[in-house]
Amino acid sequence: MPVEVRLPTVLRSHAGGQASVSANGSTIGEVLADLTRSYPGMSGQLLTDEGDLHRFVNVYVNDDDVRYLDRLDTKVTDGDSVSILPAVAGG
Amino acid sequence: MLKLPAAIYTQILGHCLGGLPDEACGLIAGDGEGQVSVCYPTTNAAASAKLYTVDPLEHLRAERDAESLGLEIIGVFHSHTHTDAYPSPTDVEQASTPLSNPQWHYVLVSLRDTHPTLRSYRIVDGQIDEESVVVESHVAG
Numbered sequence: 164m165p166v167e168v169r170l171p172t173v174l175r176s177h178a179g180g181q182a183s184v185s186a187n188g189s190t191i192g193e194v195l196a197d198l199t200r201s202y203p204g205m206s207g208q209l210l211t212d213e214g215d216l217h218r219f220v221n222v223y224v225n226d227d228d229v230r231y232l233d234r235l236d237t238k239v240t241d242g243d244s245v246s247i248l249p250a251v252a253g254g
Numbered sequence: 255m256l257k258l259p260a261a262i263y264t265q266i267l268g269h270c271l272g273g274l275p276d277e278a279c280g281l282i283a284g285d286g287e288g289q290v291s292v293c294y295p296t297t298n299a300a301a302s303a304k305l306y307t308v309d310p311l312e313h314l315r316a317e318r319d320a321e322s323l324g325l326e327i328i329g330v331f332h333s334h335t336h337t338d339a340y341p342s343p344t345d346v347e348q349a350s351t352p353l354s355n356p357q358w359h360y361v362l363v364s365l366r367d368t369h370p371t372l373r374s375y376r377i378v379d380g381q382i383d384e385e386s387v388v389v390e391s392h393v394a395g
Contacts, residue, residue, distance in 0.1 A: 173352070
Protein backbone atom coordinates (compact mmCIF):
# COMPACT_ATOMS: atom_id res chain seq x y z
CA MET A 164 0.00 0.00 0.00
CA PRO A 165 1.31 3.45 -0.81
CA VAL A 166 2.67 5.81 1.80
CA GLU A 167 4.11 9.27 1.40
CA VAL A 168 7.85 9.51 2.06
CA ARG A 169 9.32 12.91 2.88
CA LEU A 170 12.90 13.08 1.66
CA PRO A 171 15.83 14.95 3.21
CA THR A 172 17.24 17.71 1.00
CA VAL A 173 20.26 15.76 -0.22
CA LEU A 174 18.18 12.81 -1.45
CA ARG A 175 15.77 14.92 -3.47
CA SER A 176 18.16 15.14 -6.41
CA HIS A 177 17.76 11.36 -6.82
CA ALA A 178 13.99 11.81 -7.15
CA GLY A 179 13.92 14.57 -9.73
CA GLY A 180 13.95 17.25 -7.05
CA GLN A 181 10.74 16.07 -5.38
CA ALA A 182 10.44 16.73 -1.63
CA SER A 183 8.16 13.75 -1.16
CA VAL A 184 7.46 10.63 -3.14
CA SER A 185 5.14 7.67 -2.88
CA ALA A 186 6.45 4.22 -1.98
CA ASN A 187 4.86 0.86 -1.28
CA GLY A 188 5.25 -1.56 1.58
CA SER A 189 3.68 -2.78 4.78
CA THR A 190 6.80 -2.19 6.89
CA ILE A 191 9.46 0.52 6.93
CA GLY A 192 11.96 -2.00 5.56
CA GLU A 193 9.70 -2.71 2.58
CA VAL A 194 9.04 0.99 2.01
CA LEU A 195 12.78 1.78 1.99
CA ALA A 196 13.44 -1.16 -0.33
CA ASP A 197 10.74 0.09 -2.71
CA LEU A 198 12.20 3.58 -2.52
CA THR A 199 15.66 2.44 -3.53
CA ARG A 200 14.19 0.30 -6.33
CA SER A 201 12.44 3.37 -7.73
CA TYR A 202 15.38 5.68 -7.09
CA PRO A 203 18.58 3.59 -7.24
CA GLY A 204 20.70 6.65 -6.41
CA MET A 205 19.50 6.34 -2.82
CA SER A 206 20.70 2.80 -2.33
CA GLY A 207 23.53 2.53 0.16
CA GLN A 208 22.60 5.88 1.69
CA LEU A 209 19.91 4.56 4.02
CA LEU A 210 20.83 0.99 4.88
CA THR A 211 24.09 -0.68 5.82
CA ASP A 212 25.44 -3.65 3.88
CA GLU A 213 23.94 -5.78 6.65
CA GLY A 214 20.55 -4.29 5.88
CA ASP A 215 20.16 -2.22 9.03
CA LEU A 216 19.41 1.45 9.22
CA HIS A 217 22.55 3.62 9.00
CA ARG A 218 23.22 5.36 12.33
CA PHE A 219 23.19 8.76 10.60
CA VAL A 220 19.66 8.25 9.28
CA ASN A 221 16.49 8.96 11.23
CA VAL A 222 13.22 7.51 9.95
CA TYR A 223 9.84 8.42 11.34
CA VAL A 224 6.32 7.09 10.88
CA ASN A 225 4.07 10.07 11.40
CA ASP A 226 5.40 11.46 14.72
CA ASP A 227 7.36 8.43 15.90
CA ASP A 228 11.03 7.58 15.49
CA VAL A 229 11.18 3.98 14.20
CA ARG A 230 14.18 3.28 16.47
CA TYR A 231 11.69 3.42 19.32
CA LEU A 232 9.22 1.23 17.49
CA ASP A 233 10.22 -1.91 15.62
CA ARG A 234 12.95 -0.31 13.51
CA LEU A 235 12.72 -1.71 9.97
CA ASP A 236 9.89 -4.02 11.01
CA THR A 237 7.72 -1.07 12.02
CA LYS A 238 4.33 -1.45 10.34
CA VAL A 239 2.95 1.21 8.08
CA THR A 240 -0.58 1.51 6.82
CA ASP A 241 -2.21 3.35 3.96
CA GLY A 242 -2.02 7.08 4.49
CA ASP A 243 0.89 7.02 6.94
CA SER A 244 3.54 9.64 6.42
CA VAL A 245 7.15 8.48 6.54
CA SER A 246 9.92 11.06 7.01
CA ILE A 247 13.64 10.60 6.52
CA LEU A 248 16.06 13.07 8.08
CA PRO A 249 19.79 13.13 8.77
CA ALA A 250 20.71 12.39 12.38
CA VAL A 251 22.36 15.59 13.55
CA ALA A 252 25.14 15.05 16.05
CA GLY A 253 28.72 15.88 16.86
CA GLY A 254 31.10 16.52 19.66
CA MET B 255 28.12 34.49 5.36
CA LEU B 256 25.65 33.85 8.14
CA LYS B 257 23.24 36.65 9.02
CA LEU B 258 21.81 36.38 12.52
CA PRO B 259 19.18 38.76 13.88
CA ALA B 260 20.36 39.98 17.30
CA ALA B 261 17.43 38.28 19.03
CA ILE B 262 18.44 34.91 17.57
CA TYR B 263 22.09 35.50 18.40
CA THR B 264 21.15 36.00 22.05
CA GLN B 265 18.72 33.07 21.91
CA ILE B 266 21.54 30.78 20.76
CA LEU B 267 23.96 32.02 23.44
CA GLY B 268 21.24 31.76 26.10
CA HIS B 269 20.38 28.19 25.12
CA CYS B 270 24.06 27.21 25.19
CA LEU B 271 24.63 28.78 28.61
CA GLY B 272 21.42 27.20 29.89
CA GLY B 273 22.63 23.78 28.80
CA LEU B 274 25.73 23.81 31.02
CA PRO B 275 27.43 21.66 32.15
CA ASP B 276 26.43 19.71 29.03
CA GLU B 277 26.76 20.76 25.43
CA ALA B 278 23.64 22.37 24.02
CA CYS B 279 22.36 22.30 20.45
CA GLY B 280 19.67 23.52 18.13
CA LEU B 281 18.72 24.14 14.53
CA ILE B 282 18.50 27.34 12.53
CA ALA B 283 16.10 28.02 9.70
CA GLY B 284 16.23 30.63 7.01
CA ASP B 285 16.87 31.05 3.32
CA GLY B 286 19.55 29.93 0.89
CA GLU B 287 21.48 33.16 1.38
CA GLY B 288 22.44 32.50 4.99
CA GLN B 289 19.76 34.76 6.42
CA VAL B 290 18.55 33.12 9.62
CA SER B 291 15.01 33.94 10.66
CA VAL B 292 14.04 31.24 13.16
CA CYS B 293 16.01 29.34 15.78
CA TYR B 294 14.90 26.01 17.22
CA PRO B 295 16.69 25.24 20.49
CA THR B 296 16.59 21.46 20.91
CA THR B 297 17.35 18.93 23.60
CA ASN B 298 20.80 17.40 23.53
CA ALA B 299 19.69 13.77 23.46
CA ALA B 300 23.27 12.72 24.22
CA ALA B 301 23.10 14.69 27.52
CA SER B 302 26.87 14.99 27.51
CA ALA B 303 29.55 17.62 28.01
CA LYS B 304 31.49 16.11 25.10
CA LEU B 305 28.87 15.09 22.56
CA TYR B 306 25.57 16.32 21.24
CA THR B 307 22.68 14.76 19.36
CA VAL B 308 19.79 16.90 18.24
CA ASP B 309 16.69 15.19 19.63
CA PRO B 310 15.26 13.39 16.58
CA LEU B 311 11.61 14.24 17.25
CA GLU B 312 12.39 17.89 17.89
CA HIS B 313 14.30 17.88 14.61
CA LEU B 314 11.23 16.53 12.82
CA ARG B 315 9.01 19.20 14.40
CA ALA B 316 11.49 21.96 13.50
CA GLU B 317 11.64 20.69 9.93
CA ARG B 318 7.84 20.78 9.65
CA ASP B 319 7.55 24.19 11.28
CA ALA B 320 10.22 25.69 9.03
CA GLU B 321 8.49 24.26 5.98
CA SER B 322 5.15 25.71 7.08
CA LEU B 323 6.85 29.11 7.25
CA GLY B 324 8.33 28.72 3.77
CA LEU B 325 11.82 28.31 5.25
CA GLU B 326 14.31 25.50 5.41
CA ILE B 327 16.65 24.25 8.09
CA ILE B 328 19.98 25.71 7.02
CA GLY B 329 22.22 24.63 9.85
CA VAL B 330 22.88 23.54 13.38
CA PHE B 331 24.47 25.20 16.37
CA HIS B 332 26.09 23.59 19.38
CA SER B 333 28.34 24.53 22.24
CA HIS B 334 31.81 23.47 23.23
CA THR B 335 32.02 23.80 26.97
CA HIS B 336 35.81 23.71 27.36
CA THR B 337 37.31 24.10 23.91
CA ASP B 338 37.47 26.58 21.03
CA ALA B 339 34.53 27.47 18.82
CA TYR B 340 36.01 25.26 16.11
CA PRO B 341 34.61 21.99 14.68
CA SER B 342 35.99 18.91 16.42
CA PRO B 343 36.99 15.80 14.45
CA THR B 344 33.62 14.31 15.51
CA ASP B 345 31.83 17.37 14.13
CA VAL B 346 33.62 17.00 10.81
CA GLU B 347 32.89 13.28 10.65
CA GLN B 348 29.19 13.87 11.38
CA ALA B 349 29.05 16.63 8.77
CA SER B 350 30.37 14.21 6.17
CA THR B 351 27.75 11.46 6.27
CA PRO B 352 25.79 10.77 3.06
CA LEU B 353 22.69 12.63 4.25
CA SER B 354 24.59 15.69 5.49
CA ASN B 355 23.67 18.78 3.56
CA PRO B 356 26.80 20.51 2.20
CA GLN B 357 24.85 23.78 2.19
CA TRP B 358 24.50 23.76 5.99
CA HIS B 359 26.04 26.29 8.32
CA TYR B 360 27.74 24.83 11.40
CA VAL B 361 27.60 27.33 14.25
CA LEU B 362 29.92 26.74 17.20
CA VAL B 363 29.67 28.48 20.54
CA SER B 364 32.60 28.25 22.92
CA LEU B 365 31.80 28.61 26.61
CA ARG B 366 35.39 28.14 27.70
CA ASP B 367 36.02 31.79 28.52
CA THR B 368 34.05 34.32 30.52
CA HIS B 369 32.37 35.60 27.37
CA PRO B 370 30.87 33.11 24.89
CA THR B 371 32.37 33.10 21.40
CA LEU B 372 30.20 32.31 18.36
CA ARG B 373 31.67 31.32 15.01
CA SER B 374 30.24 29.70 11.89
CA TYR B 375 31.68 27.24 9.40
CA ARG B 376 30.92 25.37 6.23
CA ILE B 377 32.10 21.77 6.26
CA VAL B 378 32.28 20.18 2.81
CA ASP B 379 34.09 16.94 2.00
CA GLY B 380 35.82 17.07 5.35
CA GLN B 381 37.17 20.55 4.72
CA ILE B 382 36.40 23.26 7.27
CA ASP B 383 35.94 26.84 6.08
CA GLU B 384 35.06 29.59 8.49
CA GLU B 385 32.51 32.11 7.27
CA SER B 386 31.72 35.58 8.55
CA VAL B 387 28.83 36.10 10.95
CA VAL B 388 26.83 39.30 10.84
CA VAL B 389 24.67 40.05 13.86
CA GLU B 390 21.83 42.27 12.71
CA SER B 391 20.23 44.63 15.17
CA HIS B 392 17.53 45.42 12.61
CA VAL B 393 16.31 43.22 9.82
CA ALA B 394 15.59 45.13 6.63
CA GLY B 395 12.06 44.85 5.33
